[in-house]
């Protein structure tokens with residue numbers, strides 16, 4: 587009896603313990619699927635992944651009506667995920683990607699800077715993701731290199747002649763998925779981005795209707811192939827894999843064909859992950875697309891240098907936090923800063939800069955305005971003697987930091 591019991595306990599422990607081998611991460615963007623749609627369709631693969639971690643409704647579009655309001659447009663959302671910032675920083679306002687501000691580094695850049703010998707991959711139905719958002723090979727990104735690129739097929743009209751129903755996009759999504767699954771299985775890049783487009787095309791063409799729902803079903807099957815490759819790696823090599831799947835925007839409530847605006851449904855997205863140590867920011871609030879980058883960074887043990895971390899708008903969805911939910915208000919010469927404490931002990935440093943040289947690649951002078959117990963949840967800063975017009979406020983806790991602007 588006893589050896590059997592011990593064996594059972596051992597098996598339970600082995601199952602519950604996170605894998606301790608090399609850390610690997612994959613994030614996936616499947617285009618343009620509002621949370622209400624994903625929730626109504628059968629998605630057995632996403633469900634299997636969420637059973638290990640979770641599913642949550644999320645949002646894109648920044649802080650509505652404020653300096654960080656962000657269009658619910660594809661490339662804009664991808665870049666918010668990549669950089670952990672809203673459009674007021676990363677500066678990609680639409681799919682033309684005219685002038686990305688590369689001073690706000692993508693996760694790929696942080697990762698390669700810290701781990702030049704580790705590998706990264708992009709499997710994508712849209713070429714610009716690698717060449718313009720990540721900015722591979724550009725002087726502005728210090729000629730960042732992607733080790734396993736697989737994309738650009740939408741430009742190959744011989745192999746993939748364009749048809750009115752965008753079947754060619756589905757076929758490209760298929761080869762992108764299969765390549766991603768086989769690379770994950772064989773080479774296991776340390777950081778991978780998979781991007782699939784077909785769902786958005788069906789949404790634009792048919793709106794809320796069967797062809798769109800069917801595209802969601804096809805997508806779920808594709809996620810199943812990635813998940814299978816990850817399980818193979820975990821079982822065979824003991825690697826510690828994190829996968830995060832999300833979408834870049836919702837769709838309009840009337841037809842489901844459009845997006846770009848700030849309506850509730852256009853802002854309504856979702857996140858599925860197998861991450862095991864999800865925190866209350868994931869479990870008990872509505873996370874944002876910008877939270878994914880710092881979450882992946884935590885998993886991959888990428889440390890974000892302080893001045894760059896001060897710019898990131900997202901909050902990790904895993905592990906310990908000090909504070910969330912920052913607010914700032916200016917009245918007269920006083921700034922009232924508020925936050926929601928996520929721990930009872932520890933202190934918060936309140937930093938303030940009145941410049942934004944960072945966006946030009948230069949440094950801002952941060953003044954330490956106050957340091958208070960995190961449980962206090964609020965502080966009042968006297969700014970009557972400082973230059974006015976622009977304030978960049980950072981709340982630095984032990985486990986994470988938040989930032990807010992005031993633009994007068």
Ligand SMILES: [Zn+2]
Nearest residue numbers: 617618660834
């Ligand atoms: Zn999109």
